Amino acid sequence: MTTNTDVLLQKANAPYATKLLTFAATAWFVVATIGQWLFGIYILLFYGKYAVTGDFEKWNRVLPHGYVEGDWKANTVVAIHVLLAAILVIGGPLQVIPPIRQHWPRCHRWLGRTYVTTAIVVSVAGLIMIWTRRSEGHSIRHISISIQAIYIILFALLTIRHARDRQFTQHREWALRLFMVVNGVWFFRVGLMFWLLINGGPVGFDPKTFTGPFLTALSLLTYAIPLSLIVLELYFYARKRQNDALSLFASVLIFLCTGITGIGIFGAMMRLWLPNL
Template structure:
């Protein structure tokens, strides 16, 4: 693993134009994703935070099935912790990928990184408990897929910690990027779903009442169990390493397409899901 695996390679003289386009495409996606993640984080704080402050915990059930169960203080504590830490993940994750933060405030970067990795492990563990003890919307395939994602998160978090302690900077950044991709599986799912609804103008390929159907099955598999985001990241790593013109341009084109789809999904989620609930 070389430093070329980082999303933001150091400046060099005479960088091939295909590599510059590839880097620009990756940066464009990150900028759009960062805006979307911070909007989602703001929604989490305002929706769940406001409900908690006003004592209207049952409102959580409008979003999370059995999110609040009267008398179940242990389960409610796990759900509350999951929500709070999820906000930390979506707000803090993009900050870890910004080079200026690493360069100018390295101590903040290190401490935020420790918090991020620890939070990822706790949230994924809490998510597993919630999925199999309180149930969730969707079918068994969706439950299994999101459980596989939790295992990815825990594994990648431990590998991120291990490489950091070994002072393997390039390897650490690569594992941190992989962790970032799988941690945001739920966000990718929401954005993908709302983008699909926005494009089709109605639920297509699934039943909105039972939240099951071929589209949701495919979306859950390729978001959680076999994450397309992770596959694309590995393709980016490979293209950066090989420095092949054709491969770099094809990868850049895929990233630009994903940026467009992500932007559409963010717009759909903001207007159709997050803002109406505030």
Template sequence: MTTPTTISSSGEATASTATRMLTFAATACLVVATVGQWLFGIYILLFYGKTTLTGDFARWNRVLPHGYVEGDWKGNLIVGSHVLLAAVLVIGGPLQLMSPIRQNFLRFHRWLGRTYVTTAILVSLAGLIMVWTRGTIGDLTQKISISLQAIYIISFALLAIRAARARRFDQHRAWALRLFMVTNGVWFFRVGLMGWLLINGGPVGFDPKTFTGPFLTALAVFTYALPVSLLVLEMYFHAQKKPDNTFRFITAAFIFLCTVIMAIGIFGATVGMWLPRI
């Protein structure tokens, strides 16, 4: 005969397992993302930093169509600043999320946070200018999606600042995590694209010359305009707050799936894009 104590113990064990699964999934996702972002940051510094120091700006166009336009020093400055400041975001962002740094190096965390927020706003504004003035490849949906991403970045950055100043640190953490997700939209897009190319063995669902097609349109929408990364984060927040073990298991499984896809994309981007260009 089952006793109430047995039922209670079983429920507590299930809840504990669900919580551990959720925590492990989130930790694994952060570790994989950190490795991928730091690889991207190293690529930015070695490729764009080297070409900038040597004055070989024309090499930008091998990666960014119309990235360098001879005689347009203002536009070139915006592009260069946008790309090099992105290194601050992909290297500094994961550091902001690491508990040991927040707990043991609070002053560093605060200054890095201020730098991160300011840089995110500047990079998003520079990205807007590039998209609408530089004749970048891609369709209108991609450009609109990127513009919406810039609005997210600026809004979340200001909300994170306001919460920190009001010493509402739980809200600050939530808005900072949302900012981290949308700020890395370009990184998610590249990783998603390279993962797709790796899985399919080449471009499927888009024209690589015009950089248009249904796959790229969908990728832009679900990376920038309606970011799946935010959906995953909101599911994680909800799973943490609500004592629903089934939802916690589902969320953990979804995070694991996204982590696996992200790992495939990181591998594809590293061997197919970043390393060959360094």
């Protein structure tokens, strides 16, 4: 059995390129975690404030047709979807942090069960919302989001299966894949804000109809063919191959993603989250 000391020695003796790859992945995760927790706090404060005051119509400021007067069933689905989404973006990073997994395994297991169950429920609620209410965008975006929901449900089931079979390496990999696809909406917002900042405004889409080639491409690369998942698979492959050139390439790509993520988070905070609070 490999001891903690053995693991530390292996990390200390790892090639420079491998260390750089680990550092790049850690840097992205730290930036993404900060952004996700800010988003989760925003969700709770914005939606919670108007739910407490009974001013549900204000939800439509950021979620078009999120609240429809008299349609209590669909409104309940939206409320559940929003609340559970906050749980996902706040609790998700906690599942990935190694010290929590290593030193508080019971907490990790129960949080994991909650996370997986919540992911499935949110996906189903999201499907109901996207196909039963008039939402901004067009059919390509709706189909892409639906594909993402299938990813989430499939990856959640595979994560559970490997955990029950005590195949922990595969379990962690599928949990990371689940983490990436669960955060599709967050990636979409961060990507959109990055695009708006570097271009100084909407380019490649109509902000009134929320349609255009850029949004189509962003939807496909966020939901249907997740770029985040592709980068993660490259990271897994580079770790397994232990090839210096491949590790350096993956590191540069991840550092680039970290910069884009950080800029997008800043843009979302300044243009979306803080103004609506």
